[in-house]
Amino acid sequence: MHAIPTRSLPVSARRRALHALLVLALFPAAGGVACAQLREWTVVDAALQTATTQALERYYSVVTPDSIRLHYIERNSRSFPYRIRGTADAPGHPGVVVLMTLGQLTIFPESNIRVALGEDLYRLLAASRSAGGSDDRLLPNDTFGADDWSSGARVIVSFDRLDAHVSPTVGVFAAIGAPESNQFWWCDGTWRLGMATPNWECALLLPMAGGATPVGPFRERLLAPAWGAAAAAHAGDVTMRARFATPGDASFDAAHIGRDYFVHTASGEASYRYLTEAGIGAFQFDVGVTYNEYARARRDAGEITLTGHARRLSPLGAVTWTNQESTLRWRAGFNDFTPQLLFEARLTSHLWLETDLACAGLFRDPASFEHPFYLYITPRIKF
Numbered sequence: 001m002h003a004i005p006t007r008s009l010p011v012s013a014r015r016r017a018l019h020a021l022l023v024l025a026l027f028p029a030a031g032g033v034a035c036a037q038l039r040e041w042t043v044v045d046a047a048l049q050t051a052t053t054q055a056l057e058r059y060y061s062v063v064t065p066d067s068i069r070l071h072y073i074e075r076n077s078r079s080f081p082y083r084i085r086g087t088a089d090a091p092g093h094p095g096v097v098v099l100m101t102l103g104q105l106t107i108f109p110e111s112n113i114r115v116a117l118g119e120d121l122y123r124l125l126a127a128s129r130s131a132g133g134s135d136d137r138l139l140p141n142d143t144f145g146a147d148d149w150s151s152g153a154r155v156i157v158s159f160d161r162l163d164a165h166v167s168p169t170v171g172v173f174a175a176i177g178a179p180e181s182n183q184f185w186w187c188d189g190t191w192r193l194g195m196a197t198p199n200w201e202c203a204l205l206l207p208m209a210g211g212a213t214p215v216g217p218f219r220e221r222l223l224a225p226a227w228g229a230a231a232a233a234h235a236g237d238v239t240m241r242a243r244f245a246t247p248g249d250a251s252f253d254a255a256h257i258g259r260d261y262f263v264h265t266a267s268g269e270a271s272y273r274y275l276t277e278a279g280i281g282a283f284q285f286d287v288g289v290t291y292n293e294y295a296r297a298r299r300d301a302g303e304i305t306l307t308g309h310a311r312r313l314s315p316l317g318a319v320t321w322t323n324q325e326s327t328l329r330w331r332a333g334f335n336d337f338t339p340q341l342l343f344e345a346r347l348t349s350h351l352w353l354e355t356d357l358a359c360a361g362l363f364r365d366p367a368s369f370e371h372p373f374y375l376y377i378t379p380r381i382k383f
């Protein structure tokens with residue numbers, strides 16, 4: 001591996017970044033609407049299973065005729081139990097059912113479920129998780145970020161990402177940067193255009209010419225733009241990510257301030273999460289491994305060659321706390337040999353605030369293509 005020029009992190013700059021994050025932590029999360037943790041459980045009461053089947057058969061034969069779903073329910077209602085996904089019960093409140101499944105059949109959103117079941121049966125299903133042996137488990141529920149599929153939001157907008165949900169389980173998005181690799185906003189030199197679902201997303205990477213000039217708190221881009229592709233998948237509590245990019249003429253034609261041209265050519269992640277609840281809120285623990293590769297590129301007589309690589313295989317670890325009302329979230333982690341802090345607050349029913357701090361220069365000398373620290377702040381609007 002070729003030697004990479006490095007920069008140091010001034011102590012005063014490090015202190016300013018940490019002070020800014022602490023000030024944001026004191027920002028009031030007033031106006032937030034309480035939102036309980038998302039859970040999933042099995043309906044174990046035989047009478048409730050039968051009543052749900054009868055209600056759905058009536059719904060798909062009379063209210064919204066659908067012979068395919070009706071035939072599936074008639075054939076499988078005795079073979080599979082109903083799985084309910086909804087919010088946990090609260091004193092005086094039975095909770096909310098956001099999705100229910102029978103084998104391969106999925107019924108959503110909440111408004112359709114209410115019409116199909118009727119209010120009385122709906123309340124019984126919402127409260128059924130308290131039944132013994134109901135296989136109750138806590139689910140990740142990202143009501144803060146762009147990966148939010150339970151709130152019913154159709155459009156999610158922040159500085160670095162725009163999501164449009166064309167259905168409750170399919171969406172399209174455009175995003176800037178690679179925040180999973182601590183390359184926020186335009187620092188990665190790419191933007192993404194892709195498709196997302198609750199379980200996976202895939203996108204094309206396209207070069208981004210802008211960003212070579214700092215604007216306010218957003219640092220200048222030190223990486224060269226590139227073409228590529230990225231994908232992520234969630235299988236239960238396991239997350240896998242992969243990203244590949246290659247330099248092209250756009251890498252050299254875009255405005256550039258560095259001495260060398262570096263491209264973020266590859267990254268990957270494999271991680272596992274564990275969720276648990278406590279009296280003060282919910283905790284998520286993440287462990288895994290990440291890989292990042294940066295290549296030095298050169299163009300001579302129209303031919304592009306790679307003259308060196310910087311590769312880092314790093315452990316991943318993080319602890320995330322969300323309060324019981326789901327209005328505040330803290331995350332402290334370590335990724336790509338870089339400490340990370342994240343703070344998010346729900347300010348109103350439609351407005352969130354996200355703050356990310358990554359300190360690559362805290363425990364190591366940052367390379368010439370990365371900033372010693374980066375503080376990224378963005379509002380997020382959902383409607």
